[in-house]
Structure formats: C-alpha cells, structure tokens
Amino acid sequence: MYDWDSKIQFLSGVGPKRASLLQKELEVETISDLLHLYPFRYIDRSKYTFIADIHPDLAWVQVKARVASRNLISMKHLSVIIEDETGSMEIVFFKGNKYIFEKLVPGSEFVFFGKPSLFNGKLNMVHPEIDSPGSINAQGTLTGVYPSTEKLKNGGITGKVMIKLIATALDQCLPHIEETLPDYVIKENHLVPLRFALQNIHFPKDQDSLSKAAYRLKFEELFFLQLSLLKQKYVRSRAENGIPMPKVGKDFNACFQALPFELTGAQKRVIKEIRADLTSGSQMNRLLQGDVGSGKTMVAVLTSLIAVGNGYQSCIMAPTEVLAQQHYANISKYLQPTSVQCALLTGSTTAKERKRIHAGLQDGSIGIIVGTHALIEDVVQFHSLGLAIIDEQHRFGVDQRSKLWAKGRDGCPPHVLIMTATPIPRTLAMTLYGDLDVSVLDEMPPGRKPVQTLQIGQDKRYQLYNFMKQEIAKGRQVFVVYPLIFESEKIDLKNLQNGYEDIVRNFPYPPYKVAIVHGQQNNDEKNFNMAAFVAGRANILVSTTVIEVGVDVPNASVMVIESAERFGLSQLHQLRGRVGRGADQSFCILVKDVKLSRESQKRIDLLCATDNGFEIAEEDMKMRGPGDLEGTQQSGLPIALNIASLSKDGLLLSQAREYAQKVLDADPGLDFPANRLLARELRKDKYDIKDYSKIS
Ligand code: ADP
Numbered sequence: 282m283y284d285w286d287s288k289i290q291f292l293s294g295v296g297p298k299r300a301s302l303l304q305k306e307l308e309v310e311t312i313s314d315l316l317h318l319y320p321f322r323y324i325d326r327s328k329y330t331f332i333a334d335i336h337p338d339l340a341w342v343q344v345k346a347r348v349a350s351r352n353l354i355s356m357k358h359l360s361v362i363i364e365d366e367t368g369s370m371e372i373v374f375f376k377g378n379k380y381i382f383e384k385l386v387p388g389s390e391f392v393f394f395g396k397p398s399l400f401n402g403k404l405n406m407v408h409p410e411i412d413s414p415g416s417i418n419a420q421g422t423l424t425g426v427y428p429s430t431e432k433l434k435n436g437g438i439t440g441k442v443m444i445k446l447i448a449t450a451l452d453q454c455l456p457h458i459e460e461t462l463p464d465y466v467i468k469e470n471h472l473v474p475l476r477f478a479l480q481n482i483h484f485p486k487d488q489d490s491l492s493k494a495a496y497r498l499k500f501e502e503l504f505f506l507q508l509s510l511l512k513q514k515y516v517r518s519r520a521e522n523g524i525p526m527p528k529v530g531k532d533f534n535a536c537f538q539a540l541p542f543e544l545t546g547a548q549k550r551v552i553k554e555i556r557a558d559l560t561s562g563s564q565m566n567r568l569l570q571g572d573v574g575s576g577k578t579m580v581a582v583l584t585s586l587i588a589v590g591n592g593y594q595s596c597i598m599a600p601t602e603v604l605a606q607q608h609y610a611n612i613s614k615y616l617q618p619t620s621v622q623c624a625l626l627t628g629s630t631t632a633k634e635r636k637r638i639h640a641g642l643q644d645g646s647i648g649i650i651v652g653t654h655a656l657i658e659d660v661v662q663f664h665s666l667g668l669a670i671i672d673e674q675h676r677f678g679v680d681q682r683s684k685l686w687a688k689g690r691d692g693c694p695p696h697v698l699i700m701t702a703t704p705i706p707r708t709l710a711m712t713l714y715g716d717l718d719v720s721v722l723d724e725m726p727p728g729r730k731p732v733q734t735l736q737i738g739q740d741k742r743y744q745l746y747n748f749m750k751q752e753i754a755k756g757r758q759v760f761v762v763y764p765l766i767f768e769s770e771k772i773d774l775k776n777l778q779n780g781y782e783d784i785v786r787n788f789p790y791p792p793y794k795v796a797i798v799h800g801q802q803n804n805d806e807k808n809f810n811m812a813a814f815v816a817g818r819a820n821i822l823v824s825t826t827v828i829e830v831g832v833d834v835p836n837a838s839v840m841v842i843e844s845a846e847r848f849g850l851s852q853l854h855q856l857r858g859r860v861g862r863g864a865d866q867s868f869c870i871l872v873k874d875v876k877l878s879r880e881s882q883k884r885i886d887l888l889c890a891t892d893n894g895f896e897i898a899e900e901d902m903k904m905r906g907p908g909d910l911e912g913t914q915q916s917g918l919p920i921a922l923n924i925a926s927l928s929k930d931g932l933l934l935s936q937a938r939e940y941a942q943k944v945l946d947a948d949p950g951l952d953f954p955a956n957r958l959l960a961r962e963l964r965k966d967k968y969d970i971k972d973y974s975k976i977s
C-alpha cells in the first residue's frame with residue numbers, strides 16, 4: 282500500500298497538517314525519511330527516578346508520583362505540585378490546562394515523563410507526558426526518544442504519537458524494503474540485514490539487537506559518505522590537469538638560505554608533502570592545519586616561491602584588511618633576499634596603485650600578490666596564476682572561492698592550499714575534507730613560552746585590574762574581549778559598551794589609553810582603533826571577537842576574556858593564540874560568571890589544562906557535536922548524518938573509509954554487477970557534492 286518513497290501525509294494518523302509540521306520541523310517528507318529518523322536515546326521505561334535524585338542536567342526523567350495540589354494560576358498557566366516518598370516538585374502547563382486540571386486529581390498517582398529544568402532556582406518540569414502507572418509498567422522495554430520541537434508537541438506530535446507513526450510505517454513497509462548494501466559487503470563486515478536493523482533501531486527486542494542494528498546503520502552511513510568522497514577524489518586525480526612545477530627555483534633557495542631560523546620538523550615535512558603534490562601532475566588541493574604561531578606563513582611563502590620558480594604567479598588571500606596588511610609586511614620581509622616582486626591589493630588600495638598592480642599582474646612582473654576579496658574581482662587578471670593560498674578558509678564564501686578557481690591559465694586551475702588555524706579533529710577532517718589532502722603543523726617553533734591560563738570569578742575584577750596595571754607598567758599591552766552572539770547583538774553591544782566604560786574609569790587617560798573595536802563600527806573607525814593598538818599607542822584594546830582571526834601584536838601579553846563561559850572551546854583557544862607571540866610570559870585570563878553550568882566549567886577547566894589545539898578541538902567536538910564546531914557550520918558537513926557521530930564513531934569511520942577504499946580499488950567505476958546497489962545509492966541527490974572540494 283505504501284512504499285519507501287510515499288509521502289508521509291498518506292500514512293494513517295498523519296494528514297496534511299501534521300505532514301507539513303513534520304516536514305518543517307524534522308525534514309521528514311517520505312516514509313523513508315520517517316524510518317530514518319532514529320531515536321537519539323532509549324529509556325528503560327520500567328525504571329523510575331526519585332524526585333530527590335532529579336537535577337536539571339538530566340535529559341529525561343520518569344517519576345511515579347502523587348498529585349499533591351494543583352493551582353490554575355491563569356487560563357494559560359497551570360501549576361501542579363507532585364510528590365513521592367523522597368520529595369516534591371512543580372510541574373507546569375501552558376496549554377490544554379482544563380483537561381489536565383481535571384485529570385490530575387489530588388491524591389491520584391501518575392507517571393510523569395519529561396525534561397527537568399531550573400526556574401528561578403527551583404526544579405520543575407514543563408509539559409511532561411502523563412500516563413497511568415499500569416500502562417507503562419506493562420511495556421517494560423527500551424523505548425525510543427525521538428527528536429522533537431516545541432512546535433511538534435503543540436501540533437499534537439508527542440513522543441507517543443511519533444512512536445505510533447513509526448510503528449504504522451514499519452508495519453506497512455518493512456516487507457517491501459529493499460536491502461541497500463550488496464551481499465558481500467554485509468558478509469565481510471558482519472552486518473545485520475536492513476530490515477532487521479530498521480525494526481530494532483526503533484523497537485529494540487533487547488540491548489544486543491539494538492547494538493547490532495545501530496552498528497549496521499552507522500556503518501552504512503559512514504561507508505556511503507566515504508565512498509562518495511573517495512570516488513570523487515579518484516575521478517579528479519585521474520583528470521591529471523595539475524600544472525607541473527618540477528623545480529624549486531633560485532628564489533626559493535635564496536629565501537631559504539637567508540632564514541634566521543631552522544624550519545621546524547613539521548614545516549619541513551609539510552613542504553615535502555606540498556612538493557610532492559606540485560610535481561605529481563595532478564592539481565593540489567591541500568588543507569594545512571596548524572595552531573596559531575605554528576609557522577604557516579613561512580610555508581605559504583616557500584610554496585609561493587616554488588610557483589614563481591616555475592614561471593607562475595601566486596596569490597595569498599586573507600579574510601580581512603588588517604590580516605592582509607600583516608601578511609604583506611611579513612612576507613615582504615622573507616622576500617628581501619629574493620628578486621620577487623610582491624604587492625598588496627585590498628579595498629583601500631588607491632586607484633593609482635590599483636592600476637599599477639592590475640598591470641603588473643597581467644604582464645607577470647608581480648610574482649606574489651597578497652590581498653583580500655579585492656583579489657577576486659573580475660578586473661583582476663593574472664598572467665599565469667599557478668597557486669592560490671587561502672588563509673582561514675571559512676571566512677570566504679563559496680562563490681568567491683570558485684571565482685578564484687577560474688583565474689588559472691588556459692582553464693587549468695591553480696593549485697590550492699587552504700590554511701586554517703582552527704584545528705579540525707582527524708575524523709571530521711576525513712569527512713569534511715574527505716577528498717582533500719590534509720597536512721598538519723603539529724610542532725611549534727622553539728623558544729615559545731606557553732601562555733599561562735587562569736580562571737577567575739567576576740568578583741575578582743579589582744585584582745584583575747591591578748594585574749593589568751602591573752603588566753602595562755612593564756610596557757605590555759592587554760586585550761579585553763567580550764562575547765558577541767548574534768541573536769542578542771544589542772545586549773552584547775551594551776555589555777561591551779559598559780565594560781569599556783568601566784575600563785576607562787579604572788584606566789584613566791593619562792597615562793592609560795584604551796581603544797575599542799566592534800562590528801558596528803565602520804571600516805575606517807575599526808582600522809584606526811586597531812592600528813592604534815598594533816602600533817602600541819593604546820595600552821588596552823576592548824573588543825568583540827573581531828580580533829579572533831590572525832592579528833599579530835607581539836607586545837600584547839595579556840588576553841582577558843569576559844564571560845568566558847559564553848565562548849566555545851575552539852574560539853577561546855583561538856583568542857588565547859593572540860598572545861604569547863613575543864618573548865615575554867603571556868597570560869590568558871578567563872573571567873567567568875559566578876554560576877556556571879557543568880558544561881561551561883568543563884570547557885574552562887580544559888582550556889586551563891592544555892594548550893594543544895588538536896586536543897581541544899577533539900574535546901570540543903565531543904562536548905558539542907561536530908555540527909556546532911566553529912568554522913564548520915552544519916551546512917559545512919557534506920552530508921547530514923542521521924545516526925553516526927563523527928565524535929563518537931571515529932574508529933568505525935576509519936574502518937568504513939578503508940573498506941570504501943578497498944571497494945573502489947577493485948572497481949573504481951562501481952561497474953561490477955555486485956556493486957549495482959552501491960552505484961545506485963551514490964546517484965542519489967544527497968551525494969551530489971561534486972563541487973565541494975573545489976570550493977572549500
Ligand atoms: P601562523 O601563521 O601559523 O600563526 P606565523 O607563520 O605567523 O604562524 O609564525 C609565527 C612566528 O614564528 C613568526 O614570527 C615567524 O617568523 C616565526 N617562525 C616561523 N617559523 C619558525 C621557525 N621554524 N623557527 C622559529 N621561528 C619561526
């Protein structure tokens with residue numbers, strides 16, 4: 282009657298209204314979508330929690346309790362006190378109140394199931410599910426908890442309804458569901474059949490069946506993801522359209538020999554990896570990850586010089602004007618021993634200079650161009666662009682990157698090196714950049730003092746200001762950063778403004794000078810204030826996270842982060858990287874709220890405990906889930922994962938990738954009859970991510 286692709290609307294119990302709700306809230310359109318919406322956890326509904334044991338961090342609780350009293354505070358607000366032998370708590374309803382009021386007769390016993398929360402410092406539960414004790418005990422099995430939203434619940438699609446819908450769908454469809462993996466894949470990986478997996482992921486017979494079902498579904502998801510990515514990588518490397526750059530050239534050697542320091546082992550390794558790409562005949566698509574200060578710029582310069590040595594130009598793009606200027610200044614220094622011409626092109630380049638640069642790029646006399654988005658304007662034409670280096674890739678939009686791509690000579694795309702200081706955990710990199718090659722600078726240049734990281738409460742502000750004064754007296758500079766979260770930009774800005782005023786009061790002029798930078802300022806104002814701090818004219822820079830990316834002020838030795846609990850781990854780490862660039866001991870001071878959630882405290886503790894960006898990124902992913910990872914918005918994941926987790930299933934991901942590689946090694950085009958199902962799956966829209974690598 283129904284099949285896999287039937288619209289959800291026709292399932293009994295759904296109808297047009299619920300269908301549109303399911304689509305809007307959960308992107309469930311078809312029966313297949315519904316059956317692929319898996320419980321995110323299971324509860325043993327034969328177990329109860331005592332009220333005394335409830336705390337707000339619990340995701341769900343089930344309590345068996347008596348109604349002690351009920352109070353209809355208003356038509357829209359029903360408060361009910363429930364109690365068991367260990368204590369009492371409030372449950373609250375904002376709708377359906379008349380019906381619920383009549384049902385919850387004082388003295389009667391019910392099973393309440395819901396999420397505990399804290400309101401005005403007191404525990405309560407809003408809109409719990411209510412059952413009579415008998416109906417629950419009878420089940421006594423693992424019950425799935427499905428993703429839900431307030432709108433779904435208001436529209437009548439409660440957890441119970443969801444379970445019913447899925448039961449109906451399974452009932453009607455299971456016999457018709459076709460296997461999606463070839464027999465040999467199932468056998469070699471010891472997987473259970475799809476039908477068994479779907480049945481048991483929704484209604485587990487027991488824990489063992491659930492584990493087998495979950496394993497099969499996770500493997501399948503990760504396997505297809507890797508198969509699609511690796512297949513593209515294979516197709517592209519076969520295209521062999523890379524510009525060959527066999528030499529290193531005299532300028533590379535001149536620069537290299539004049540370096541005042543020895544390259545770190547990691548830098549040497551990465552340059553070797555890049556050299557191998559450039560001589561391979563295929564186009565390079567490489568991601569270079571390295572903590573702030575690990576020496577990425579050096580790698581960018583040497584790579585650019587290889588391009589120049591082979592008769593090509595290189596462009597280096599930075600996300601902001603300030604960064605582009607800084608890159609330009611650093612790069613020019615490194616280029617002094619060479620004969621290479623380097624120029625800077627940004628939004629504020631004068632018309633005259635711009636004209637000169639355009640001409641120099643077109644006739645090839647400029648070998649290395651550093652700049653911002655101004656570089657990708659249509660008027661910018663290269664003589665022979667052979668290499669594009671993109672710093673902090675996530676700040677660039679998709680269109681912008683593909684525009685750059687099109688600037689190669691004779692339709693031959695430039696080699697691409699993407700540099701990022703936001704370390705991405707290996708498992709995530711394998712997925713996000715599954716078809717990019719990844720290099721890692723995991724070694725810091727010698728002689729750096731690790732930044733000392735401390736946490737203090739808001740109440741220690743006086744001591745903090747004294748400490749800042751001591752550091753300023755030594756001639757150092759201080760960053761003070763405030764959080765900015767878009768939904769409440771006004772409030773954030775007010776916090777920043779108040780903070781700024783407080784600092785100005787405590788650090789009066791003269792002798793102190795305080796600069797402020799935030800997103801609401803126009804560019805001139807921003808650049809002016811920033812420049813004042815960079816040049817050492819201001820002692821303190823109060824700002825939002827605009828300074829997060831790359832700015833280099835070696836004389837700044839203190840980073841104060843206000844409301845540190847409101848930042849993500851990676852972001853805190855990035856901010857910390859702004860100090861510790863000079864020879865002095867540097868400090869990062871996390872100012873936190875008096876009351877913190879456990880999660881926030883954990884983040885802050887971790888940051889104080891380690892300065893290894895990869896460790897932090899790994900933890901960040903575990904705590905927040907990969908979708909939330911900074912620099913990798915949800916849409917950054919090429920394919921949404923329904924059941925596998927990049928943070929928890931890293932090992933399975935590697936296995937799935939290896940296995941996908943094995944399948945492709947044997948049958949690169951997936952043309953064998955045995956691989957018919959695989960080829961069919963990859964033809965689905967969701968795997969249509971062909972431009973992904975080109976633009977990332
Ligand atoms: P990143 O771009 O990764 O943040 P940079 O390239 O700006 O790092 O390097 C940070 C600082 O370290 C710069 O002052 C640079 O000159 C210096 N540096 C880079 N490589 C080395 C090295 N191998 N030994 C010593 N200092 C280095």
Ligand code: MG
Pocket residue numbers: 574577578831
């Ligand atoms: Mg840098």
